[in-house]
Amino acid sequence: MIRKYQNELIVLVAFLFLLGGFLYQKSMSSALDSSLSLSKKAAKQITETKTLQKVWASKGLKQQVAQLRDTLPPMRIKKFDQQKNKLNVHFIDLTGQELNMISTKLASLPLHIEKLTINRAGDKYEMECECSW
């Protein structure tokens, strides 16, 4: 049989070789796509995580948070509770200008603002804020 149809067999073997090459190329191509996509995703995640960590988990915030107390006169500060990585403040009798100043300061620091309450009575404002970092 092999001798009988040897010419067809030669072509068949060559075709199988081609098919093998094609399948190998396809599998390597998809392996490369998946590998590149995985690498790209991992690199993006690592880079962005490091950047975000720098912003939202920066060290040395404790000192900057403590300085907030000095920005307002003591009579405006009803509560200034700074513990480890949490801040709980309650300011009273704030003028519009003071409210604007303290809220701008708070927003400029990379604190995680968890709760913020502002209430007005006449021309004075009361502000409560819970933050962490």
Added chain:
Amino acid sequence: MILFYRDLAELPDIPRYDIMLSPQFYVIKHEDIPVKYSMQAKKLAPSILDELSGDETMTHEVFQDGDKWVFIAYDLKKLTEALEAKGGSIDRVGRIYFAEQAKEKFDIPVKLNDREVLAVVNDTVTVVPTHLLENSDNLAEFDASFRPDKSFRVQRGYSSYISPKQAMIAAAILGVLGVAYFAEGYRYQNAVTQAEGKLDQLLADNPSLSGAYARESIYKKFMDIDTQQRNIRDRIKSISRMISSKTKINSLYMDKKGYKVIMDAPTDPKSIKSLRTIAKSGGLENLDIKAGKLESHGSLQ
């Protein structure tokens, strides 16, 4: 080895045998031509045997007999049919010999049947009627000693629908394409190795983020914090922009989930339009301005 001739009774039922063909199955021509190698002589065989064989489908063989070349042509199809008629098969044939190759052995005629013998006539092995022999009692038996040194094989691919040349061309094209695919695949494989190497290096530089699950989790945590805190700051900024001598905060509540702000607002259409523009660009949702009051609430997630 079996002497195969037209009136042979039957071929033995064995898986493989060699055959010596009687002149009944081939045409022959002796030529003294100046060629050195049998390959060259074989190329000339079709033209030399053209008149005798008269068919392009004939199989040609060539061997040397002293200073002369012996050209032989036989019809493989007819031989196949003859073998099958005797209970044999071309697939079982190992080597083919021609009676002409053992010419010396046929000096003493070999009996084929009661009527015919194989004998040398005019320096060629020929089928001769027995009654023409001068001495019909002196006959030789065909045996293994008739086996010549040179043998021939059945042409491979004898039942193929495509010629060896076509097969070679097609195989070469397919082979080249196959090699190209393998080469490209190998290039991709190297690229995969390189990409994996780079990733491994990146992960080695950041061991705390090397685990896919941990990395995903930390990444998501910080992305959520970033989105949420940016939203909070954007709203604070927008509310600050709206504050003026006519627009003051009455109350503001904000936590991780959402916000609600109530403000005193002016009543003139120009100021209201301006407030709406600021609110829209600052992402303040569900804005309601009426009767000197501004209210907005929305999500921060």
